[in-house]
Amino acid sequence: QQQVKQSPQSLIVQKGGIPIINCAYENTAFDYFPWYQQFPGKGPALLIAIRPDVSEKKEGRFTISFNKSAKQFSLHIMDSQPGDSATYFCAADPRYSSASKIIFGSGTRLSIRP
């Protein structure tokens, strides 16, 4: 199966809160899991990514948690700010294998209230 299931579809959080976006994949050939951030009128841009040999990666206020056995990963945004309001896409990428191609989740529209 080639699906990547992302939830929730939309999320509203107060400033300073910790929004969490979840993704699940099915194909174990995927070996690289990026998150993309998209502002209105712009193309998606790579935010942070993780390989399955680690369980967590942190870059600034953004953290990916990865559960290889469950085939799930999530994005946490610490001390969220209104400027973080955007649509977030997870993806599963066969970066280091020969299988298939990158598959994107359906996106989460995040709104951070001041």
Next chain:
Amino acid sequence: GAGVSQSPSNKVTEKGKDVELRCDPISGHTALYWYRQSLGQGLEFLIYFQGNSAPDKSGLPSDRFSAERTGGSVSTLTIQRTQQEDSAVYLCASSLSYQETQYFGPGTRLLVL
């Protein structure tokens, strides 16, 4: 250096007309990808190029859609006999080589009336 550029940024056309969308990748990037993003939806893969060849055309939704890339650089996505369901944002991305990080352009917003 310059990022991925796409033109036009917006296109309104009538049902049945043909449209051409253009993508200028980052200089030196050998891989180029086209995606479609419908309102509130995720990214639907259409086609990818490595150099001028397209090893994977599996995402093209119908034979009305075609794409070409010349000189290993600029790519054109053509939609013939447009239908209302073709209305979407068409995104182009490029990467240094296949399976490297993709850098996206701002997209072309296509509206078919």
